[in-house]
Amino acid sequence: MSVEIAGEAPLRSEHDIVMARQLVRRMAQQLTFSLVDQTKIVTAASELARNALIYGGGGCMRWELQSQGGRNGLKLTFADEGPGIANLELAMSDGWTSGSGLGMGLSGARRLVNDFEIESRPGAGTRVSITRWK
């Protein structure tokens, strides 16, 4: 797998969530994703960026344009140094929330992408990676 272009954007304020959405939109357009696929990855990014800010106390979004077996994809990694998630299985279920949200963020974001990985330990922050392939 070769990584062609990559970068990082901060997630420190609500404004950064908007900036992250716009960045992901431009990347998805560059990869000539369909409008529906663009919307899906932008929406997933918005959910995960907000999680990193609200539950993780801020962090960053790393983006990578990828190509594998002749197809192109956009991989996004959201990392924070927050309190982490004690029970990942519970956190991944629909409707579960530790805060004031709807509890659709993690489980919903997973449905909007092709690949989804989450790593988290109490006290060690949370890292979520998603990839949408064209």
Add this chain to the structure above:
Amino acid sequence: MERIPILRMGEFLLVTIQVDMHDQLALQLQDDLTASIARNRSRGVLIDISALEMVDSFIGRMLSDISSMGRILDCATVVVGMQPAVAITLVELGLSLPGVSTALNVERGMSLLRTVTAKDHER
């Protein structure tokens, strides 16, 4: 402070969301709208989201909450103009906006509001 304008048209309020909203702006709209409904004794609110390229769970919840608050204040809410890609994504995300009335465009939304409020007048 940045705000989304609310237009008054007789007994209805009209909101057109044309910016990529950050969360505070969405919450501000919710406060402004409920205050406007009470102040103007509005019977209906029409929210045009045709310019929105994305509705995530936060904005989805705002739309649901505005509808619920409006209902409690005896005011009908119609959300119009959702882009098909946004609708597909919302449902896959797991949100079907229960309790939110929708219409394809502003014209149909206005006619829905008129029908709903006319029924109320007969009551």
